[in-house]
Amino acid sequence: MGFTDLRSDFPQEAYAMAKELRIGMLGCGFMGKAHSNAWSQVGHFFDREHRPVLKAIYGRKEDMDKLEPFARRWGYESIETDWRKVIERDDVDLIDVCVPNHMHHDCVIAAAEAGKIIVCEKPLAMNAAEAEEMVAAVEKAGVPNMVSFNYRRVPAISLAKQIIDEGRIGRPFHYRATYNQDYTISTKVPQGGLALWRLDAKVAGSGVTGDLLAHSIDTAEWLNGPIQKVTAYTETFVKERVHAETGKVEKVDIDDACMFLAVFQNGSLGTFESTRYARGRKNYNTLEVNGENGAVFFDLEDPHILQYFRYADPDTGKKIEDHLTGWQRIHVTNAEHPYMKNWWVPGCTIGYEHTFINSFADFLASLEGGPKFQPDMRSALRTQRVCDAVLQSAKQGRWVEIPA
Secondary structure: OOOOHHHHHHHHHHHHHOOEEEEEOOOHHHHHHHHHHHHHHHHHOOOOOOOEEEEEOOOHHHHHHHHHHHHHOOOOEEEEOOOOHHOOOOOOOOOEEEEOHHHHHHEEEEEEEEOOEEEEEEEOOOOHHHHHHHHHHHHHOOOOEEOOOOOHOOOOHOOOHHHHHHHOOEEEEEEEEEEOOOOOOOOEEEEEEEHHHHHHHHOOOOOOOHHHHHHHHHHHHHHHHOOOEEEEEEEEEHHHHHHHOOOOEEEEOOOEEEEEEEOOOOOOOOEEEEOOOOOOOOOOEEEEEEEEEEEEEEEEOOOEEEEEEOOOOOOOEEEOOHHHEEEEEEOOOOOOOOOOOHOOOOOOOOOOOHHHHHHHHHHHHHHHOOOOOOOOOHHHHHHHHHHHHHHHHHEEEEEEEEOO
């Protein structure tokens, strides 16, 4: 039997000849892992002109026991213990900022001044004042940039956006969001350190508002337009915790829970709730939009499903037949659904990690002449302003308008 060599037809050869995009990763924690995986996988599922190369990764000297195996596992070519050196390197094109929030400002501004492409984890900054300086820096430098609000790239949420934009829910009346977890209930959980810096206000800036509600706010404004004003209340249930790095009992200054009401510019009303004290909820990120002609509901713990309620035809406004009304569960795995043609056959689901791959695929496309990527840092500044207004309202006990 003859042997036919098909290797010349394999897309891997074209991929290998693609233009290298040399990645400098700042951070080797949870988000560093999610981003490293996405850069490694994006070219296997999306046809792009660029081929990401994991060039260098930064981590603190005191975290070397985690940094070295992390670099080996993901195939980084080198390690740096000074983030500035990663940015200064001529063999790095893109800086991916996955360090804790208090470092975002300096890292982004230095990367912009060095002319690097920039990816930044959310929230953009510790506060809006920092975010404004970061936006000014990237816009002055003219460098492409994105902020990783990855839930926009959940196919079911993207489908909700499509349904809303097609006018299928009509005039919106209500938007409600929850983002609940339960991992900090125990008083024995420390604050600070590589794993739990999100509980340290000096490093995180805020608690659930910046960590979880920032996602909810970004998604809400993407689906339902700008928030005009908010009134909020926050609570810190555990007032003191041992600090993981000092070993001392220190005051807890982050918000363990936050709830706020919102008025959108389109006149609809919003309710938002987030806590890390919802026993039994691990990553309960939900949204619901109720309109005149329909509604949508999504739950991240059931991520391949979008619930859609159809009440009236969007073109005629005529109510559909009574026996056809009711919530329908759309299994978002078909090729016609957002992003899914790049993945598996209908009925096979994708997961959390794929939202980052979808994000980087869209960002690479924007570098190659495709649509401008959103959210960029200017869009993320808007989310930061809403977060600041929420915290200000909780502190002052009054309605706070969102700056334009």
